[in-house]
Amino acid sequence: MSRFERKILFAIGLSVFLTLGGSIFLARGAMREVYRVGVNERFGAELVHGVEARRGQLMALRSGSEQAADAVEWAVEAELTRSRNTSKLDALLQNLLGRYAMVQGIRVDDEAGREVASVAREADPSGAVMRTTIRERAVETGGAELRIAVEVAVPEVYFERLQEAGEVADVYSRLQRQSASVSDVYVWVFGFMAFLVIVVAFLIGAVVSRRVTRRVTALAEASRKVGAGDLTVTLPTGSTDEVTELTQAFNDMVRDLRDSRTRIEYLQRISAWQDFARRLAHEIKNPLTPIQLAAQEVDDTYDGENEAYRKKLKHARAIIEEEVATLRRLVGEFSAFAKLPRADLTPSDLCDLAHSIHDSVPAILEDVGRGTPAPVEVRVSCATEPIRVRMDPMMLKRAVDNILRNAIQAVYEEHPSGGGRVLVRAYCTDTAGFIEVRDNGPGIPKENWDRVFDPYYTSKTEGTGLGLAIVKKVVLEHDGHVRLDRAHEGGARFSIELPLMGTR
């Protein structure tokens, strides 16, 4: 794991820990507070008091009903003892029922269980349920034994209330006992969830940071390679983020470095070849005049009679003079190549260049056709708007002339009796000006596309192979590119690209 990843994970862990830890702390506090307000001892004590009060109330009711029963029994007993007559008993019972509200019914039976007198209260119209008890008592009156039964009742609702109050008090005291452990359970659950969130956040953080760091590490690795001189590295760019922008900038930088390195290498190579050409020209040029003079001398001074020998001499002199002339032309080209000046760039219009090319077409046609103009159709075209670039018009014209001469030579060889076409066109895009030369000649096999720009690479018997080397040197000194590919006319397409002024 890289330091960057560790830092990102630490930051994620810290922020999750702080927020969740803080919320656990707050939640725990809030829970405690809720319990402190809702579940406290005073509440509990009040509830217990309530239960006791209800129980007291019920007891009072029951003892009240007992007393009522007692009072009824005494009154009935006193009446029976006073007069053995039971005829007034009914009125008395009625009276007692009216006096004691808790008494529901009174009944007096004789020994044999036959009813002597009885009253019963009518059912409560509100329909309240009652819990009743019957008290019985035997009374001795004049030898006979009577039984008094008094039915008293307490409304059932008092029992129910007592039970409810007891249950509530129970629940409350259970809550009170559990309050500490309940809030602990919440903290544990919360803590477990926090742990899960931290684990998930870590995993996501690890995945995300790994993706970033992988790309950063790749960049660092690639920079090391570039530092060690390997300019072939390019990094893949995909998504749209800052790292991609960085990668893109890195790729651009490596491409520029690569371009300028190839440029410098080529220019160095050319300058070595120029040195070589200078020495070659010098070595060849010097003996040419003595050779020619000697040949003339031998021919002129022969005054013998041998006609056949004189003829041979004349023939040899002609060959020597022709070959010396060819060598002179080559030497001229070599020393011109050797003395090629550096391009001196000034702001100019690429269209002006195209027009000046147009002017040199007849001379080239005549030269290629060796005296009579080669039957090749050459068209030169340019955009109407000026194409502003920095260039050395003389040098660039020389370069385009070289390309044009090659094209005319190639199509003339392919179509010696007409039908050859060459097109020179200047145009521009947003960032660059172009001048291209296309022909319908034989074209150049792809495997030779790099080599044709090398000095001394030629396929012609009288070629020097210097034309395209000069082109490439001149274009590179213009900060431009020269490219070769296949023209859709079938032949070769050379295109020179120069940066537009103000775009770089």
Ligand SMILES: Nc1ncnc2c1ncn2[C@@H]1O[C@H](COP(=O)(O)OP(=O)(O)O)[C@@H](O)[C@H]1O
């Ligand atoms: N338009 C063209 N069509 C076909 N071949 C070409 C064309 N231009 C250049 N070449 C090839 O590139 C070679 C190198 O050209 P150049 O450097 O001008 O040297 P040279 O013209 O002296 O041969 C030529 O010999 C030829 O084989």
Ligand SMILES: [Mg+2]
């Ligand atoms: Mg040439």
